[in-house]
Amino acid sequence: MRTLIAMALAAALSPFIQAAAYGDDGGPKGTGFQDGRTSGVVLQHSKIVVSGDGLGGKGDGYRVKRPCWYEPGDDADAMLKKQQDVDVYWRHVNPNASEQDHKKHMEQFADKVGQDGRWWTPAFNAADPDGLACWSGLQGAVWVPAGGTPPGGITLEELYQIARAALTVPEPKIQLNPNVKSYVNLPTWVWLTGIGAPTRSVTAELPGIMSATVTANLSRVNIDPGTTSDRAEVKEDCGPTGHPYVKGGAFSCGVRYLRASADQPRRTYTLQVTTVWTVTAAVAGFAYAPVQVAAARDVPVGEVQSIVRDTPRNS
Numbered sequence: 001m002r003t004l005i006a007m008a009l010a011a012a013l014s015p016f017i018q019a020a021a022y023g024d025d026g027g028p029k030g031t032g033f034q035d036g037r038t039s040g041v042v043l044q045h046s047k048i049v050v051s052g053d054g055l056g057g058k059g060d061g062y063r064v065k066r067p068c069w070y071e072p073g074d075d076a077d078a079m080l081k082k083q084q085d086v087d088v089y090w091r092h093v094n095p096n097a098s099e100q101d102h103k104k105h106m107e108q109f110a111d112k113v114g115q116d117g118r119w120w121t122p123a124f125n126a127a128d129p130d131g132l133a134c135w136s137g138l139q140g141a142v143w144v145p146a147g148g149t150p151p152g153g154i155t156l157e158e159l160y161q162i163a164r165a166a167l168t169v170p171e172p173k174i175q176l177n178p179n180v181k182s183y184v185n186l187p188t189w190v191w192l193t194g195i196g197a198p199t200r201s202v203t204a205e206l207p208g209i210m211s212a213t214v215t216a217n218l219s220r221v222n223i224d225p226g227t228t229s230d231r232a233e234v235k236e237d238c239g240p241t242g243h244p245y246v247k248g249g250a251f252s253c254g255v256r257y258l259r260a261s262a263d264q265p266r267r268t269y270t271l272q273v274t275t276v277w278t279v280t281a282a283v284a285g286f287a288y289a290p291v292q293v294a295a296a297r298d299v300p301v302g303e304v305q306s307i308v309r310d311t312p313r314n315s
Contacts, residue, residue: 041166044135046123047071047206048159050166054200054216059170060291063111068134069154070142072209076112079119079141083109120153125162149196150191159212160286164203167214167291169277170195174297176271177245181300182257187235188299190223190254190273191242200277216277216291223255223291226269226299231259242273257296268298 035045040059041050048071074082083090083106090105091097097105120142124135142150149155173194182188198218205211218240225232238253261269277291 006315013122015057015224026037040127040168041162042126043162044124044126044131045077045121046078047073048123048162049205049207050162050202051205052166052202052213053197054167054169054198054202054214057200058167058171060293062123062165062167062212062291064126064158065258066134067128067131067159068122068138068156070120070138070150070152071123071154071206072144073119073121074140075145078110080109080113081107086182108201112143117143117148117308120144120150123154125165127165140315156210156212157286159204159206159210160214160281163212163214164288165291166204167200167216167279169200169216169218169275169293171239171293172273172275172295174273174295175242175244176254176269176297181302183302183304184260185304186256187251187282188245188255188257189251190221190238190243190271191244191297192221192273192275193288195241196286214279214288215280216279218275219290220273220276221253222276223276224252224272224274225255225257226271227257227264232257232269240275249314255299257299258285259301260303261299262303266298270296271299272296 037241041064043050064079074077089104094101098170104219121134121140124131126132128134138152144150144153165240171194172192173192175191176182177189188274194217199215203211203213220240221236221238221242222233223236223238225234233256235252235254235256243249255271257269261267272294273296274294276290277293279288279290281288
């Protein structure tokens with residue numbers, strides 16, 4: 001089908017025209033996004049609803065493979081009515097169009113009335129740097145008979161990718177004991193706070209059509225002491241969040257530094273703790289790498305000082 005030039009121009013020049021024509025308010029229906037490393041989704045001109053307790057945390061940079069797609073929209077009657085409703089705007093963005101041009105524009109919608117099918121319209125992920133350019137290359141709308149899917153129409157796999165891109169997890173806060181300064185050969189216990197429930201999920205849904213849910217489960221903690229193995233001994237029997245210090249308890253999660261940090265930059269070691277969240281899909285056949293989120297703390301390590309006093313001799 002030829003590109004619907006008028007609709008494309010309307011979309012480019014006036015979001016209000018596109019919102020009316022496509023039945024969309026032009027804003028994101030769901031957001032799972034972080035600043036810094038680009039990740040997540042910001043859906044534009046989309047009917048997809050993104051929800052779940054896995055939004056609003058920290059992501060890992062996962063990107064949807066194709067940042068634009070077609071979504072099923074209105075039937076023939078509804079689309080024709082919307083085009084009639086925005087007719088004045090069509091004329092505004094096409095000031096040099098003749099009445100013949102206008103008639104031809106409206107006929108492409110009127111000709112579908114009575115047929116069983118839907119107009120599919122383009123949407124995109126604005127969080128992706130290629131999203132807008134991808135969307136601009138799509139047609140303004142594509143007519144598809146009932147039961148069909150146009151080339152570039154969104155698939156269940158892509159809906160799962162959107163859910164995965166929106167998935168975020170809490171950023172951990174590192175707790176240590178000793179807290180302010182450690183010493184050579186003294187066990188430095190490590191555990192995490194600020195995580196809450198160890199499970200997070202996100203659902204991306206085209207209401208009434210299809211739905212995709214991904215779930216992240218906190219599975220383990222990785223510890224990087226910020227130095228080499230000859231200077232630090234790492235214990236990683238941590239479970240999902242480490243073990244808070246217990247007096248007289250077994251030391252199984254943390255670092256025993258073997259040398260002081262006085263010769264290091266800023267006279268500290270930078271300890272990094274990474275949480276690893278295993279990601280699963282609600283249906284078989286879709287596999288994803290874990291979400292890994294790291295936090296860091298400076299750990300100054302000193303030498304244990306011994307004080308020797310002279311004992312007076314008996315005369």
